[in-house]
Amino acid sequence: MSSIIVKLRSRPIIGIGVILAFYFFGVLGILSNSKEWFIEKTAFNLSLSFIILILYQRKYSWSLLWAFLFCYLVGFIAEYLGVNFGLIFGEYLYPDTLGPQMGGVPIIIGINWFLITFCVASLIFPLKVNIILKIMLATVITVLIDVLIEPVAMELNFWNWENNQIPLQNYIGWAVISLFIFSFYALVKLPLKNKVSLILLLCQVVFFVALNLFLIW
Template sequence: MKPSRSNIAIFIALLFHVSGFVGMVFTPYKNWFVQNTPLNLCLMAALIIWTHEEKNLSFYFFFAIAFLVGMGTEMIGVNTGKLFGSYEYGGTLGPKFNNVPWLIGLNWVVVIFCVAAVMQKIFAWMKRKMEGQQTVMPKRIQTLSLLVDGATLAAFFDWVMEPVAIKLGYWQWKNNEVPLYNYVCWFAISFVLLLIMRWMRFQKANHFAVQLFIIQLLFFMALRIYLV
């Protein structure tokens, strides 16, 4: 039987993340693997697009919005300290615009899209469960839960990633302390992006994006144990 696009993408994502973990932790080539972070993130974004079914103009438009919002908020944060806190980016993540790596905008796209896919998966499971019990969750409760739980999940992902990113030189915080305000901003910005995504008319379900979120979360958790 011919493997699906999703299964091929999951295999590639596992290959890259497992190889990256082994390379960073157990080989003398840690710096080489760290320097190739941009390649990994660009590939994961490309795989999301490749595996997504029923792509339309709104799908690509959301990618553009999430990228621009991510870049814009990060530029405000880096240059003024009014969002996230006092921090600066290193050179690991590649070329910058106004002190923010272009790759950070793409990271916002990937994280938000994967979180939305996870929440879509959870809600589909809950819907089947409730239909079996002949109950229905009110539409407003569904939307609120999607936004709040999704934004919380995005902020949690950043919390897991932060010490690893600092250790690998992605960015640095003033006094080496990550402020609580950073996670508040992550929650608020994620909430807004998820709301925009909710409004836009395109297929939100993406099996690969769900698996990618799990893979990346486990990847950073493992690095947090071994490197931090």
């Protein structure tokens, strides 16, 4: 098993190929008559993306572990407060589309927070600018990604907003939580050199842009 992992890590083209294939066929599948089958595989796709991201991480360290745990817990707790008390993001509910839940929140949702924020950080943090500017820019980009995600998420029944209206509070909440997470990443000096993170970020953006174009608009 270890030899297989070593071989995979030395060939990032394999991970990149898997990511491209899953997101490409994910778009086609959701736009096809087999839409429901592909939607049901969303949690699997997020899990696979996470595994590939970690597999092709150049450096493993305690700061990577702390960053993941912090992001997962902050993201999950924020979602829990939103679903159960209407705090931070507003009034919304998760159906069972994204898999097993705890307290009304899909277990996979913390993984999703890490995927997005890590990939955005890997793009922005290497820039030679002030760290405060990096954190602010990463936060803005993350909120813009959520702007793409929200209409598609509602259409695919990932989560449901009260009165089917996405509140401004949601985007403010995303900004606050993202700012908190990126600040922690900077504090622990999260190792961001990753062989697939930028491709994964691009695939996520293209995925939601495509579904907004062909499914929503």
